[in-house]
Amino acid sequence: MEPSFIGLANLGEIVVQSSIIAVVALGVTLVIITGGIDLSVGSTVGVVSVVCAVNLAVWGTPLTIVVGLVLGALLGLFNGFFTAYLNLQSFIVTLATLNLFRGLAFLYTDGRPVFGLDDGFRTIFAGSFLGVQSPIILLLVVTGLCWLILTNTRLGTYLRAVGTNADAARKSGVRVRPTRLYAFTLCGVLCALAALMLIARVGAAEPITGTGFELTAIAAVVVGGTSLTGGRGSIFGTILGAILLGSIRTGLTLLNVNAYVQYVVTGAIILIAVLVDRFFSRKQAAR
Template identity: 50%
Template sequence: MSTTMQTVPDQSRSLRVPRINIRDFGTLIGLVLMMAIFAAIAPGFLSERNLVNILQQSSINAFVALGMTLVIISGGIDLSVGPTAALAAVLAASLMTVGVPVPLAILAGLVLGALCGAVNGMLISFGGLQPFIVTLGTLSTYRALALIVTGGNPILGIPHTLRAIANGRLLGIPTSVLLVGLVAILAGIMLRRTPFGEYLLAVGGNEEASHIAGVPIALTKIGAYALSGTMAALAAMILIGRLGAAEPILGSSWELDAIAAAAIGGASLMGGKGSIIGTLLGAIILGAMRNGLTLLNVQAFYQLLATGLIILFAMLLDRFTRGRS
């Protein structure tokens, strides 16, 4: 027993070394190669305006993918991020349109997102249910609630304050990109420098050993899902600010994009492994790929096909690297 108890923290500490690992470097090389290809065949791809556009478009997925990465590291999956975002957007927009100050409305949306995620975590931890089944159920539940509350209609009249923030720039860099960078830094510190981050890695790596070592498994999972819900809600706040409206169908297919970004970045769906830097690179890869294909007038369903193939390739690569280790 003593040997097992020592294994968990030792393994976690080895993952906390603040450096770019080989997988992150490989993801970066893949991004560079892909951009070089698009630069050669898609006119205007490397223009400053288009590159900023790629970062801005990727920021929404990056928010969601960062939260998804934490869940995947803990050994779970969250298929409800899109409907969670829609529900949070509907609440925040409803409050704003009746005169509630924008900061309070945003806070309410973020809290609702955290609560939706926490419900997922509690059902998984205390109900003994599989993450896939739980979040598949809440995917439908949260989406239905958003549709019922709004009657299926968008909520218009988003205040200028939020729109100015969501569409604003600082030193030429979109606000959403700067905010993603800040969130990523905080997530990296949390994952590598706090007990909670160590617990996430330990639970995802070996839940039984973590239980023996005294790790609060239930609270760790609930925390991971709550953070995932919060990140989805934050992405929703940025998006409704850009669009000027909150739609109950907001967030469609966000779970696919978030899982793809995390997988490309090196997160293992088996748990216990993931990278904040890798996830950011993964989100940019997806954004750049779609942007490049759009410039080449490639139809949207081929872009969806490319996303699916990327996920499969990332999973096969993870399987291969785990088998070799």
């Protein structure tokens, strides 16, 4: 319906725009495979964004990157500790930290946005290398690492085992609690990386940064074939899901569709994907 949609420049822009949410969705994938959920990813992005943006001029680019990733890991560790070691439902824990982390972001900046980020920092995460934009390169690297973790490491086997049947995994010698903790921690690190990519691209940060990321990330994960009941997931499917959602969002924008309709479409996609997943899960169980 809109010829410019299939233009090479537009398709490349869709991938670049989708790369940030795709990185977040990869972290959510690791958590969902264990049978958990993380609703705080958007707030984690917000906290890391404002902390790094405020201190970038003082810390310098290398230290800011390290601190940002460590902060993301700590926030994920916080979620994982309450979920894995205090036996609280991850839905409740991350629903609470969704508000907790967002409040910390507002407190840290008194609700004010931060502008004027260093050009060197922005070049690393929003520049280009050999004609390929940095967000795409980072997405490819992260995708490869997540795929290797899930398919070629003991941790990946444990993640799937815990999501399939935690009791059976425990009896088989799997350390269930540390495995869940690792999943949330890795999710926090990937959210921090997404935050660095986002503020570099925008050139600013504010406490509301990342709002709504949890909905889009979960939608990408579910559309990509990861089961919300745990035990089954696809790294490449998550990437395709994120790009699909980005394509729909861009297409609706080019067609001048009301921006609020995008939320309706995203919600409908999640509902349909869950219904399809439930149908095939029951079909496999019947066999």
